[in-house]
Amino acid sequence: MRRIDAESRVGAVRRPPRIRRVTRRRRLNRAAAHVPLLLIALAIAFPVLWAVATSFKPTQVLYDLDPFAAAPTLEHYRSATAALPVGRTVLNTVVVSAAVAIGQLVLATLAAFGLTLYRFRGRPVVFAVLVGTALVPQPALIVPHYLMVSRLGLLDSYAGLVLPQLASLALAVFLLRQHMAAFPRELIESARVAGASDRMILLRIIVPNLRPILTAVGIVVFIQTWNEYLWPLLATSGMDRATVQVGLRVFQTEQGQAWGPLMAAATLVAAPLLVGYVLMQRRVTDAFLHSGID
Structure with missing residues (x-):
């Protein structure tokens, strides 16, 4: 009984690192699976964000690619x-x-x-x-x-x-x-x-x-x-x-x-x-x- 208890304790000590590695791998896989969705969402949202940024640009920098080229305005x-x-x-x-x-x-x-x-x-x-x-x-x-x-x-x-x-x-x-x-x-x-x-x-x-x-x-x-x-x-x-x-x-x-x-x-x-x-x-x-x- 003592030998079994000792082996179970050793297994209990060794098991958590493996479980942590499996959990970490699963999280990485889930994160990698969301990367294409994130890229698609950014591609869809980019025209909207660009329109909103353009609406706040002053007229003199309207065609500037830098969205922070000048202070925003409400003109x-x-x-x-x-x-x-x-x-x-x-x-x-x-x-x-x-x-x-x-x-x-x-x-x-x-x-x-x-x-x-x-x-x-x-x-x-x-x-x-x-x-x-x-x-x-x-x-x-x-x-x-x-x-x-x-x-x-x-x-x-x-x-x-x-x-x-x-x-x-x-x-x-x-x-x-x-x-x-x-x-x-x-x-x-x-x-x-x-x-x-x-x-x-x-x-x-x-x-x-x-x-x-x-x-x-x-x-x-x-x-x-x-x-x-x-x-x-x-x-x-x-x-x-x-x-x-x-x-x-x-x-x-x-x-x-x-x-x-x-x-x-x-x-x-x-x-x-x-x-x-x-x-x-x-x-x-x-x-x-x-x-x-x-």
Whole structure:
């Protein structure tokens, strides 16, 4: 017993260094695995950081590669706010993006529900045609959209900005339909046997269980609408309904781009999205993880 105790003590003394070496090796491997991700993150963040640094540079050193060539200044921000109604354009963009995201989610949910739970002749053809609309380039639809909005008298209005963009819901229908198809049919049949209507099944059973994918699709549509440029440019004629992408055109003059005020305005209009993402980072990440969207 004493010999066994002595050997166990020796093993206990010798084991910690090996464990420490294994732990250190694992940490190094994990750190090495994060190096490519860090490089990719820096490559993505570099244009943003450069834009922010340029917005604080004085005009005389604007094209200097050294970000600390001179003391930072707010002259570009004063010029940007004087030339562009930042608050108004950001409000317009938020209203339009939120309306398009909510509208597409409502329409895509109803379409996916009908294509999943209802059996009718030609259902595969309808689904294929609907998803196939995603292959049509959006610029090819600009002229029909403009004529439709113009004849309805909706130019330079929120409705004119939102309605044509509600038609681009092929991706949302496809994703929601795939998730609804994987929903347990037994649960739906049990609800029908219990007397639940289709509306109750959709609102009380399916939609609550599809909250992650609905959130993820809503975020994607909101960001796409926020970055939309061509249609708001054609559908608006002034700053009353102009979005941020259209508003930034005021810094394009006959002499060229006013890079300082442009970078300052771009920083100001990007700040709400950045703040919103920081505040809702966990929910945004969880939505994409639980929805299966890469």
